[in-house]
Amino acid sequence: MTRMPRIATVFGATGFIGRQIVGALARTGAQVRVASRVPESAFFLKTCGAPGQIVPIACDGGPESVGQAIEGAEWIVNAIGILFEKKHATFDRIHAELPGMIAQECARKGVMRMVHLSALGVDRSQSRYAQTKLAGENAIRAVFPAATILRPGVVFGPDDNFFNQFAAMARVAPALPLIGGGKTRFQPVFVGDVAQAVCNALIWPPVPPHDPRGKIYELGGPDVLTFRDILNRIAIWTGRRRPLVSVPWGFARFQAAILEHLPTPPLTRDQVELLRTDNIVTQGALTLADLGVNPTAMDCIVPAYLERYRDGGPFGAQDAA
Numbered sequence: 001m002t003r004m005p006r007i008a009t010v011f012g013a014t015g016f017i018g019r020q021i022v023g024a025l026a027r028t029g030a031q032v033r034v035a036s037r038v039p040e041s042a043f044f045l046k047t048c049g050a051p052g053q054i055v056p057i058a059c060d061g062g063p064e065s066v067g068q069a070i071e072g073a074e075w076i077v078n079a080i081g082i083l084f085e086k087k088h089a090t091f092d093r094i095h096a097e098l099p100g101m102i103a104q105e106c107a108r109k110g111v112m113r114m115v116h117l118s119a120l121g122v123d124r125s126q127s128r129y130a131q132t133k134l135a136g137e138n139a140i141r142a143v144f145p146a147a148t149i150l151r152p153g154v155v156f157g158p159d160d161n162f163f164n165q166f167a168a169m170a171r172v173a174p175a176l177p178l179i180g181g182g183k184t185r186f187q188p189v190f191v192g193d194v195a196q197a198v199c200n201a202l203i204w205p206p207v208p209p210h211d212p213r214g215k216i217y218e219l220g221g222p223d224v225l226t227f228r229d230i231l232n233r234i235a236i237w238t239g240r241r242r243p244l245v246s247v248p249w250g251f252a253r254f255q256a257a258i259l260e261h262l263p264t265p266p267l268t269r270d271q272v273e274l275l276r277t278d279n280i281v282t283q284g285a286l287t288l289a290d291l292g293v294n295p296t297a298m299d300c301i302v303p304a305y306l307e308r309y310r311d312g313g314p315f316g317a318q319d320a321a
């Protein structure tokens with residue numbers, strides 16, 4: 001007798017990390033439901049699987065619609081998150097209440113596995129982003145203790161928000177800002193590794209000591225770099241060397257207070273606060289390796305997609321060689 005394919009529901013699937021998760025889940029043979037506020041915006045994900053394998057559905061974030069998205073699914077992934085608040089999308093609502101409610105529905109519907117994407121350093125930073133992410137983790141664990149929580153560091157990949165933003169800035173700005181002197185340390189992790197970690201946390205059999213249920217994993221790559229190191233590497237990869245100007249914390253906050261009034265702010269005061277704390281994997285934490293993933297180095301991935309910021313684009317790289 002052939003078994004019906006497993007059903008996985010992904011919240012936040014249209015995002016940078018969510019898309020990769022959909023692709024990785026599709027490769028397991030699961031049918032993937034993509035729960036989105038605007039299902040049409042998820043149609044592009046259909047090409048991640050066989051015809052009919054990826055199913056975009058509408059989800060307005062209310063309990064009824066979340067329950068419908070979960071109905072009959074064995075695996076649930078929550079990859080919803082925001083970097084700055086809007087009128088109807090506050091950190092409290094998106095990072096704390098919504099994950100708690102998704103977990104509640106998972107418990108009610110008898111879901112087997114849930115994986116939630118949190119963020120590295122949420123237990124250390126005083127930023128609202130981090131504090132509400134931590135509140136979200138706690139809300140989930142209170143109602144669905146078997147949920148697996150993944151805390152990635154800064155995530156890199158062709159559509160990322162971090163390396164692309166600074167590479168784009170280097171194209172037009174005469175200098176790049178070293179916020180707080182650029183001493184904060186990061187441990188960037190590849191988006192493909194995060195997606196594989198999500199998959200493994202869902203499909204691994206619950207056999208101790210590798211039972212991922214109820215555990216928290218901190219996901220970082222093999223490189224630990226300061227903010228200054230990262231900007232220097234971006235300069236090398238894009239061929240655009242710019243002076244690095246130290247911006248004291250107070251002045252960064254002042255700039256952010258102005259910039260955060262833009263519709264899509266490049267920097268907010270909360271992000272400045274987030275930058276104050278090192279963003280690296282804690283000693284002794286469970287990591288990618290505990291989920292069977294060998295972390296990919298930045299050097300293998302980032303230079304290829306930053307080539308487009310070179311003078312002359314990808315062809316400029318050949319000139320430079």
Ligand SMILES: NC(=O)c1ccc[n+]([C@@H]2O[C@H](COP(=O)([O-])OP(=O)(O)OC[C@H]3O[C@@H](n4cnc5c(N)ncnc54)[C@H](OP(=O)(O)O)[C@@H]3O)[C@@H](O)[C@H]2O)c1
Pocket residue numbers: 011012013014015016017018035036037038041061079080081082088089094117118119120151152153154155156161162
């Ligand atoms: N990117 C990183 O470097 C990084 C690092 C650490 C942790 N994380 C965490 O990983 C998760 C995914 O990050 P990402 O970079 O993929 O984010 P992203 O590209 O901004 O995508 C976020 C997703 O959240 C959904 N979303 C946004 N606002 C929403 C709202 N008001 N109501 C319901 N859904 C909403 C969107 O889905 P629809 O528009 O389709 O509804 C979108 O697909 C987040 O929880 C983030 O905090 C990311």
